[in-house]
Amino acid sequence: MKKTATKSRGKAKLQPVAIHTPDGRFIAWYSNTGLTRLIFPGQGALSARPPKDNTVPGEWVGRTKEAVRTALLGETPRTLPPLDLSTVGTDFQKRVWQALRSLRCGQTTTYGEMAAALGSPQATRAVGIACGANPIPLLIPCHRVVTSDTGLGGYSMGPAWKKKLLERERAACKPKPKMKPRRR
DNA sequence: AATGACAGTCCCA
DNA sequence: TGGGACTGTCATT
Numbered sequence: 001m002k003k004t005a006t007k008s009r010g011k012a013k014l015q016p017v018a019i020h021t022p023d024g025r026f027i028a029w030y031s032n033t034g035l036t037r038l039i040f041p042g043q044g045a046l047s048a049r050p051p052k053d054n055t056v057p058g059e060w061v062g063r064t065k066e067a068v069r070t071a072l073l074g075e076t077p078r079t080l081p082p083l084d085l086s087t088v089g090t091d092f093q094k095r096v097w098q099a100l101r102s103l104r105c106g107q108t109t110t111y112g113e114m115a116a117a118l119g120s121p122q123a124t125r126a127v128g129i130a131c132g133a134n135p136i137p138l139l140i141p142c143h144r145v146v147t148s149d150t151g152l153g154g155y156s157m158g159p160a161w162k163k164k165l166l167e168r169e170r171a172a173c174k175p176k177p178k179m180k181p182r183r184r
Numbered sequence: 185a186a187t188g189a190c191a192g193t194c195c196c197a
Numbered sequence: 198t199g200g201g202a203c204t205g206t207c208a209t210t
Contacts, residue, residue: 092205111192115204124192126205132191133206147192154191162191 016050017061019068028064030056034082035064037135040157071138074168076105080139088135092118096130103144106173108166110148132156138165 014036019026024041027050039046060081067077085094095118103109111124111131120126131142132154143162147153155162 090206112194115192120204122193122202123204124194125190125203126192128191129189129205129207130191142191145191149193152191156191159191 015054015056016046017054017056017064018050019065021069021072023072026068028061028068028081030054030060031084031087033086034084035060035080035136035139036084036087038068038138040137040161043157067139071141072165072168074105074165074170074172076173077139083136083140085135089130089133092123092126093130093133096127097134097140097142100131100134100140100142100145103141104173106169108144108146108151111145111153112148114145128154144169 014029014031017028017030019028025047026041027039027047028035029037029039029046037046041047063079063081067080070077085097089097096114099114099117111127112121114127115121115123118127127145131145134140134142134156137143137155137157143155143165145153146166152159152162
C-alpha cells in the first residue's frame with residue numbers, strides 16, 4: 001500500500017469532543033476505532049465548539065483528558081486513548097510517528113537522528129515534514145524533535161508552543177539521571 | 185511528467 | 198557565511 005490507506009468513502013464519521021485545560025480548549029476527534037486528531041486551542045474551523053451529544057466511549061474521553069492535561073504539565077500520561085492513525089499518513093510518516101512515541105518526557109532528538117534511526121540518514125527534511133503532518137501533536141510528541149543547530153526547529157502549532165512544552169518538560173522531568181552534571 | 189515548497193543537515197569554498 | 202544536494206510527499210502546472 002502506498003499512501004492514505006484509501007479514503008474508504010465509507011464516511012467513517014468523526015466526532016469532536018472538547019478537552020478543557022488551563023491552556024485553552026482542545027478538540028479531540030474520534031473515529032470508531034480511536035483518536036484520530038487533536039486540535040490545539042484556536043486552530044480554525046476544526047476548533048468550533050463541539051456538540052454535547054456524542055457516542056464516543058467515555059473511557060476514551062477520560063483517558064484523553066487525563067493525557068492532554070498531564071502532557072501540558074510537562075509530565076508523562078499514564079495511559080493514552082486508542083489512537084487511530086489508519087486514515088492518514090504515508091508509510092514513511094507512520095514510521096516517523098511510531099518512532100516519536102518512543103521518545104520519553106524531557107528527552108529530545110534531532111531530525112537527523114530520527115532519519116538515521118529510520119535508515120534514511122539523508123531524509124532529515126522529510127522527517128521534518130512528517131512531524132508536521134502528525135495529526136496528534138502533544139500526545140505523539142513531535143515537539144521533542146529539534147534542529148541540530150538552534151535546538152528548536154519548527155512546529156505546526158507555532159514555535160512558541162514547542163518552546164513552552166519543552167520548557168515544561170525540562171522542569172517537570174529529569175532528563176538524565178545519568179552522571180553528575182558537568183560544568184557548563 | 186516536471187516543478188516548487190516544506191518543521192533539516194552536511195559538505196565544500 | 199553561503200550555496201547545493203539529498204530525501205519524502207503533495208499541490209500545481
